[in-house]
Amino acid sequence: MEHKLESVHYSVLYREILFYFQEAFSPESEFLFLDGTAGEGGHSLLLLRNFPNSKLILLDRDATMLKRAESRLAEFSDRILSVEANFSEVDSDFLRKIGADRNPDGILLDLGISTFHLLHAGRGFSFREDEPLDMRLSSGGGISAEDVINTYPEKILSKIFYEYGEERWTKKIVEAILERRRHGRIAYTGELAQLVSRVIPRKFWPPGRHPATRVFQALRIEVNQELMHIEFGIGKLLEVLAEGGRFQVISFHSLEDRIVKNQFRDYARSHSAKLVTKKPILPTEEEVRENAASRSAKLRVIDKLSASDIRKEENGDEEE
Structure with a gap:
């Protein structure tokens, strides 16, 4: 930075x-x-x-x-x-x-x-713009954030959000993701950010930060290992x-x-x-x-x- x-x-x-x-x-x-x-x-x-x-x-x-x-x-x-x-x-x-x-x-x-990366990369690192859920830092391929959200089983998603994001609302967020992906893939940052925002009661939103911040952090860490x-x-x-x-x-x-x-x-x-x-x-x-x-x-x-x-x-x- x-x-x-x-x-x-x-x-x-x-x-x-x-x-x-x-x-x-x-x-x-x-x-x-x-x-x-x-x-x-x-x-x-x-x-x-x-x-x-x-x-x-x-x-x-x-x-x-x-x-x-x-x-x-x-x-x-x-x-x-x-x-x-x-x-x-x-x-x-x-x-x-x-x-x-x-x-x-x-x-x-x-x-x-x-x-x-947050403002201009267009790879879904931020929820400021509605971008594809990519989050890959390198150009050598590999799994994307969209793949993680739509294909990882419940236990692994929960582990990622809880350990990498230290997200206390992990259980409810993962339940909402599993329910949503029954109807189609979650492909864009805006959709994921809105889903997380709906799950976490507004009174528990972190001051000065978007409620999906920890989830996005966890996804980025997982995607890029x-x-x-x-x-x-x-x-x-x-x-x-x-x-x-x-x-x-x-x-x-x-x-x-x-x-x-x-x-x-x-x-x-x-x-x-x-x-x-x-x-x-x-x-x-x-x-x-x-x-x-x-x-x-x-x-x-x-x-x-x-x-x-x-x-x-x-x-x-x-x-x-």
Whole structure:
């Protein structure tokens, strides 16, 4: 998500992201960054401007978003290696195949969905417009949200809405979906949003949010297998992060944050890494006023220790 570089777009927690990278790396030196969720390129733009001698690997699983980011970052094209891929694909072989000459020193993941997807993608991520129930982030096919809604059995639909959406009205919503699909497929976002709205009594609608928000979130997570990619991908990225490197992750709901927290904690316990943030960093009141979409963001940061750092840790910060 983008920050106010061009007055319209926002990058969530951009001040904090820059602070933690500048704390770890000298702007004058040469480093390799990896932005595993390019979005519209806001965070990458921040890094390329503030680390003028460094290079960046730009990844996104969505070809449309990657092209938008490339266009925005065109002035830095000689310092960018752009690849259409999911961050969960990154390992040593991947880096070698794309021509990276070193492991990344700084890695950033922003796990939020972009404003472009919500407002302009036309793939049914939002209920603002009546769009086909698609929700696929990548162009490689796979199951759509329409397939999930119309073909998944009751138990699996209930599991998705309750676990991924943390939706307390799951039972009644699933009953309504099963009844509706006896008469034909549910194919558009407007129809699904109205169905959920009718099921949940108005007095229980969440303040400031559409009552179908949790259901749409759960569908998007299922369609794109987001939690699986986060769990699998963070472990792989921790392995390829260079010694002395720093890894930052922004999550937007408790399921994502729990995975990040546990993966970072377990890796730090192996004595090869150190938690920079013991608790997640939250957006300031100022940022929430600037960009309401940032209100649920959480940032966690971890350092991969070098051999000398490990020795210092083992010896109570004293040199051998």
